[in-house]
Amino acid sequence: MKIEDLKQEIIEYSKEIGIDKIGFASADVFSELKERLRRQQELGYQSGFEKGSIEERTEPKRLLPQAQSIISIAIAYPSRMKDAPKGTKENRRGIFCRASWGVDYHHVLKERLEKLEAFIKDKVAEASTKIMVDTGELSDRAVAERAGIGFSGKNASIITPEFGSFVYLGEMITNIPFIPDSPVEDSCGDCRKCLDACPTTALVDGGQLNAQRCIAFLTQTKDFLPEEFRSKIGNRVYGCDTCQQVCPKNKGIDFHIHPEFEPEPEVAKPKLKPMLRMSNREFKETFGHISGFWRGKKPLQRNAIIGLGHFKDKTAVEELIAVLQHDPRPVIRGTAAWSLGKIGTEEAIDAIKEAMEKEKDEQVLYEMEKGLAFQESTSTLN
Template structure:
């Protein structure tokens, strides 16, 4: 079959199945990316969530022998929540990043890509394809940039001309030699709003991210959150959108094309206190279908405690004392003690002192000491 004709048919079919943008790239080695990965590793800037070796992440033929092309897809998601619930003094709320609104995008994009693969196999039975969404070895952004989906912005996001950076990315490696598309011209110019707005300075320079300082990464860790980031995380439960929200290319960008990605308001902006006592079954039933649940409930509960401390929510003190005294997980007990100290009531002060008498975990005791340091003069609070 004429690959030019097949390419056009794939583009048309992609629109039918809900793919907003598709681009075609060569399967050549990503040489520049390989060098960048080496630099990131030497600087210890990687998150640790990355999959595969540098070779697997930059040499498509290692993933699919005989690879000739890579198809990159983009699907837009909303940037604004309709009728967003209000956080009140009685019911404080946290927030999930926009990329975790609606159904887990891994599921949705994989479905689209599998359909695309089946379509290609139907047209060309000898074709061999491999589908990947985010958790694969290849860099979705590097592929999308090469395929002309958008340019890589200073905030390290792919910025499309049509949908800004509010897009999910996925790719399909194939042994079909398609004519590649042209890259999109970088349009960041002298703008540095994302770099200046990053709460933790994780954006070291345009296009370079220290993932170890990125709030989006930190909200997914399971250990105690380092002190310097606890006030920075604010009321975020999962992820961070700051570098995208401030981007001029995202001004007035808000696409509600796919019902699957519409936020369920009570999940995207959940009440914090109920998150402290949620069971494993309730967590799975409530949050299991969103991408922000992939690390389990522990990081989200830790973040909820930090958010309640940020709010200085006195209505949560009794419940947080219960968590500090009874939760079997040291990270949760310790974070509860720290947050109680931030809230700063007489009741919290006495509860921490009492809890210290029976606590045996050294890290938890250290967090309790921090809590007491906030409460040296509880009567003045």
């Protein structure tokens, strides 16, 4: 079979199995990306979640020695939630980013790619392949850009002409020498809405992200959250969509193509107080099927506690005191003390003072002092 005919058959089959966009790229070294990654490393902009060395992330032949091409796929997800529940003063809610609204996309894209892989190997017996979805060494964004899926925007996302940046990406390296597709022209122009709107100035310049300041990254960390970012996170439980929401290319974009990506309102916008009381089993039963659960219970719970402090939710004081007094994890106890200080009721302040007499952990004690400092600053202002 001719390579061009095979390519067309793959394109047609991809539509049948629920792939919204497919593109083909060469497996040449990503030289420009390699320099960018080195610069990123020098500046300390990496998240620490990256897999592999810079060479492995930019040289496809290190991952599949006989690599000739890379097939890139994109699947669209919704940007709006139907019948979204609203928080009340008694029941404040958090929010997961749109990319974590439905079933974990890693599983869905891997399953689509495996179907595509089986189709190719049925056509070409000697085909070699390697599949990756987000957690692989290659940069999904760099592959998608080269394959013509979309252009790399200033918000560090791939922006497609059809679906904006609300797409999941995955790829397959193969030894079949497909004719590459042409890249999409960058059309950000002079627009800098995403750079100006980023709550933490994580977008340094066009397409350059300082992951250490990105809320999407910060919500996934497990340690105490640096003080400067707590007020910026607000009620975000996982991820951040600000740079996508303000993008003009995403205006009016909202695709509900795949049922598995439809949000479960009570999961995507969960009540915050119940998250403080959930056992490990309850947490997994509630959130275990979404991508936002990959780091486990602790970060999500910490972020929920920060959210309650953000709202200054007086109805949460009892739950926060229970966490402060009984939770074995210093990060959770300390964050609860900080949040109680933000809320600042007499009961909350008394609880912090009482807990300080028994607390041994230095970091928790520091958070307790910060919690009490909120009250002192308020008293000074009054």
